[in-house]
Amino acid sequence: MTDLPLDPIAIDVGNLLHRTVASLYSHLxxxxxxxxxxMAIETQLAELGERSLSLIxxxxxxxxxxxxxxxxxxxxxxxxxxxxxxxAYFVFRGVREPHRDPIExxxxxxxxxxxxxxxxxRFELLGERSEEEDRAWKILEERGLVTCEDISVLFPDxxxxxxxxxxxxxxxxxxxxxTGRYHALSRLVAHLM
Amino acid sequence: MSGSxxxxxxxxxxxxxxxxxxxxxxxxxxxxxxVDPHGMLALLVAGVVTRDRQSALPRLEVPESTDVxxxxxxxxxxxxxxxxxxxxxxxxxxxxxxxxVLLEITPIRANADVHEVVNRVQSRAGAILSSKLGxxxxxxxxxxxxxxxxxxxxxxxxxxxxxxxxxxYNWAQRIGRWVVVISVMDLGRGFRGSLAEEHAARYGxxxxxxxxxxxxxLHGLTRFPDSGRGQGIQQIRRQVQRWNGAITIRSGSARIxxxxxxxxxxxxxxxxxxxxxxxxxxxxxxxxxxPG
Numbered sequence: 001m002t003d004l005p006l007d008p009i010a011i012d013v014g015n016l017l018h019r020t021v022a023s024l025y026s027h028l029x030x031x032x033x034x035x036x037x038x039m040a041i042e043t044q045l046a047e048l049g050e051r052s053l054s055l056i057x058x059x060x061x062x063x064x065x066x067x068x069x070x071x072x073x074x075x076x077x078x079x080x081x082x083x084x085x086x087x088a089y090f091v092f093r094g095v096r097e098p099h100r101d102p103i104e105x106x107x108x109x110x111x112x113x114x115x116x117x118x119x120x121x122r123f124e125l126l127g128e129r130s131e132e133e134d135r136a137w138k139i140l141e142e143r144g145l146v147t148c149e150d151i152s153v154l155f156p157d158x159x160x161x162x163x164x165x166x167x168x169x170x171x172x173x174x175x176x177x178x179t180g181r182y183h184a185l186s187r188l189v190a191h192l193m
Numbered sequence: 194m195s196g197s198x199x200x201x202x203x204x205x206x207x208x209x210x211x212x213x214x215x216x217x218x219x220x221x222x223x224x225x226x227x228v229d230p231h232g233m234l235a236l237l238v239a240g241v242v243t244r245d246r247q248s249a250l251p252r253l254e255v256p257e258s259t260d261v262x263x264x265x266x267x268x269x270x271x272x273x274x275x276x277x278x279x280x281x282x283x284x285x286x287x288x289x290x291x292x293x294v295l296l297e298i299t300p301i302r303a304n305a306d307v308h309e310v311v312n313r314v315q316s317r318a319g320a321i322l323s324s325k326l327g328x329x330x331x332x333x334x335x336x337x338x339x340x341x342x343x344x345x346x347x348x349x350x351x352x353x354x355x356x357x358x359x360x361x362y363n364w365a366q367r368i369g370r371w372v373v374v375i376s377v378m379d380l381g382r383g384f385r386g387s388l389a390e391e392h393a394a395r396y397g398x399x400x401x402x403x404x405x406x407x408x409x410x411l412h413g414l415t416r417f418p419d420s421g422r423g424q425g426i427q428q429i430r431r432q433v434q435r436w437n438g439a440i441t442i443r444s445g446s447a448r449i450x451x452x453x454x455x456x457x458x459x460x461x462x463x464x465x466x467x468x469x470x471x472x473x474x475x476x477x478x479x480x481x482x483x484p485g
Contacts (some may be wrong), residue, residue, distance in 0.1 A: 025308040025311075029307055029311050029337075029338075030304040030345055031309060031349070062315070065338045066338065067341075101428075103426060105424060109420065109424065134458070
């Protein structure tokens with residue numbers, strides 16, 4: 001039996017840009033463009049119910065400016081922040097080197113972090129996070145899944161466990177409401193890539 | 194006008210724009226032998242201000258140099274000058290230019306114009322940035338982001354029309370390397386006007402064009418309460434610094450800049466002749482050792 005009450009979806013931002021904003025343009029630039037794309041993503045998420053995991057695919061986006069990084073990444077995460085009743089989890093795919101700076105800047109400005117695929121098959125935590133959070137996230141990312149029994153071995157001190165739970169609160173790690181197991185978001189979207 | 198109309202000489206042109214009530218003005222460019230994007234856009238904004246102050250089209254005597262005339266034509270100067278200046282319409286028609294033309298003079302009025310600018314430079318900038326400046330292939334994206342943010346500044350903060358242009362040159366005499374020059378100018382309300390409602394009271398008597406420029410340029414202040422705003426200029430500065438480039442912004446009666454060791458422009462100048470809008474200049478030099 002699965003312990004995952006989640007049905008991850010993929011949202012292709014390049015495709016969304018063409019369909020909803022400007023069929024002639026392939027770049028994610030200007031704030032109104034970013035806002036329109038974010039609203040289109042939110043419309044899709046509204047149909048997913050109270051708990052969702054979305055793979056936001058930036059692979060087809062060649063230029064991403066700071067305004068759009070703020071709208072499409074930071075404001076999207078803010079909209080579904082920890083205080084929201086709806087549990088929305090995100091993984092950003094296709095974050096190539098030139099995208100990285102605008103996304104890092106937008107996330108840090110709002111004290112946010114996000115899971116991102118920065119090279120094929122390689123995932124990183126971007127944005128604002130503590131050293132403990134970074135370490136905890138890497139341990140989980142390496143294993144993909146941590147059971148309750150593994151916790152005391154992998155995260156022996158209280159600070160490390162608090163960091164892991166902090167990542168859950170920040171929606172950077174998924175914990176099963178059925179088994180309490182911790183899941184790396186990257187593994188939960190692997191079948192969509 | 195002197196023989197050179199570029200980033201170093203345009204302030205003289207802007208300072209000398211006539212006030213209201215003066216007779217019809219002649220812009221005499223006959224002896225101009227060299228012009229860059231900053232010079233071209235300065236001529237356009239000076240022409241608009243003069244036209245509006247005098248309620249008549251100022252006269253432009255075009256350069257005698259066929260090279261300069263041809264270049265102005267290729268950059269789309271005469272197309273934009275229609276309705277701003279009265280000039281001899283026997284100027285050369287636009288012709289295919291050398292590949293170093295990065296971005297012809299492009300009006301910025303709406304977000305669609307920013308998309309157009311990014312689209313155009315994406316197809317041209319890569320080869321120039323790598324072959325002339327020695328930048329890595331990914332630099333074309335960062336270059337596009339700079340243009341996008343600086344053009345959005347016109348739409349979101351100036352609240353008035355503007356122009357952008359970019360070109361690559363061999364600055365053999367000045368720094369012995371190739372450079373890319375980007376110029377963006379508008380005739381909107383300027384940085385002081387944009388920030389006044391939100392921030393002037395906090396500065397009290399110190400509020401001026403210079404403090405408004407410092408607030409936006411150094412501290413990322415913006416008129417929007419949204420904390421995600423104000424990143425554009427900050428991040429342009431950071432990227433320009435990474436490439437050892439220079440950026441200056443003149444607005445109202447002040448000018449602020451971030452300049453590397455090869456540029457002797459003072460970082461802040463105040464008490465200039467007041468001029469509407471904002472004039473932004475960016476110079477990106479080739480990496481040292483890049484063959485020209």
